[in-house]
Amino acid sequence: MLYQTVYILLRDTGRRPLEIAALPHHCLETTHGQTSLIWNNHKRHRHRQRLPITESTAQAIRTWQARRPHLQLPATNDAYLFPALSSYSSASHLNANYISETLRAWVDSLPALHAEGVDAHGRPLPFDRTLIYPYAFRHSYAQRHADAGTPVDVLRELMDHRSIAMTQRYYQVSLKRKRAAVATLSTHVVDRLGQPAPSTTTSYELRSVAVPYGGCTEPSNVKAGGASCPIRFQCAGCGFYRPDPSYLPAIEQHINELRADRETAQAMNAATFVITALSDQITAFEQTVTRMKTRLAAMPAHERQEIEHASTLLRRARAASHHTLLPLTTTDPPQSPS
Ligand code: SF4
Structure with missing residues (x-):
């Protein structure tokens, strides 16, 4: 179970192997319903x-924490989630090399x-096993976020990278592939x-601009690069x-965010028009999603796959090029007293 939990954490958190091996015993913190992993960046001494x-990741840790006291371990190793398994080890936590060796054996x-695809006879291609090593999970974690559209500055925080250039490597899409x-x-x-x-490819590129939940074709907003919505991003x-x-x-x-806002508004006993506006937006967006998904489900698998890949x-590309625009009201900065 120890190595199973190590594997789940490598896969789900994108931390470096040593950072997983040396996690503190009590590495979970829950605030306002959101659980966080407490970890140490040894490379940057943070x-x-x-x-x-x-x-589900937090639950895997809790399950291991419940199992841990039943193991015969050196008492000095109690500070770590994954302790060294013998008192002869140089460190009190699990040796990161053991993670590599165990993963390789597994x-x-x-x-x-x-791997993806099939050979000339229709047989699945074998996956190159040498590509699976502990640090590769960190790259996969970052790539999953970039592919899902996590903004580059948010991913930089998640990865705790020193420079944004390092994070931007995960967002590279050639112009040809983007087209x-x-x-x-x-x-x-x-x-x-x-x-x-x-629409045609050209008009899609030239006459629309990406706003948070879709393309916008309103001319003045397109001209302003998406930053000048005349009706405060009521896209639905x-x-x-x-x-x-x-x-x-x-x-x-x-x-999901609108549903949470509606619950808050209801708890605050907000005016009916506030609740109704939120409900109408939820219904409109749900309708858009349902229709798009129904159409996708009716497509042949290869066409659906092509759309998923393009998406x-x-x-x-969007996540790398701009921050999500939010429907905020801007105010003038306070004037300093003369
Ligand atoms: S609400 Fe604003 S941003 Fe959204 S599509 Fe309409 S004009 Fe564009």
Whole structure:
């Protein structure tokens, strides 16, 4: 169970092998319902960093913490989640080299590991097992975030990188691949009701701008690069709203946020029009999502795969190029007294 938990943490948190091996025994902290992993960045000497983790990752740690007291361990190793298994070890925590060796032995023992695609005879291609080593999980973690559209500055924080250039490597999409992705998705654009509103690749690129939950075709906002919405980003009810499938995760996340806002508004006994406006937005976005998903589900698998691939590329390109625009009201800075 020790190595199983190590594997889950490598996979889910993207920390370096030594950072996992040397996690403190009490490495969970829950604030306002969000659980964080407390970890130490040994490379940069930054201690007690906090990383938000999912409930399933936290539960894997709790399960191991409950199992740990039943092991016969040197008493001096109690400070670590993964203790050294003998008092002869140079460090009091698990040796990071043991993680590499155990992972290698496990990967080599797996009967079959398949890569994407098939050979000329339709047989699955074998996955290159040498690509699986502890540090590779850190790269995969970063790449998953970049592909999902996590903004580059947020990912830099998550990775605790010294420079943003290091984080930007995960967002690289060539112009040629981006163009191809735009061409794929331009024929799957919908309007605010989720009805098809396809456009040519050129007009999709030139006459729309990416806003948080889809493309916007309102001319003055396009001219302003998406920063000048005349109706405060009420996209769900706007005739200029043009989402495509690459925005599905952002729309679904926004629906969850709107539901949370509605609950808060209800708890605050807010006026009915506030609750109604939130409910109407939720319903409108839900309709868009349902229609897009229904259309995707009806497509042949290869076409759906092509759209998913193009969506991943565009999310990554968008996340690298700009911050999510928020519907905030701007105010003039206070004047200093003369
Ligand atoms: S509400 Fe959305 S789609 Fe409409 S103009 Fe504003 S940003 Fe564009």
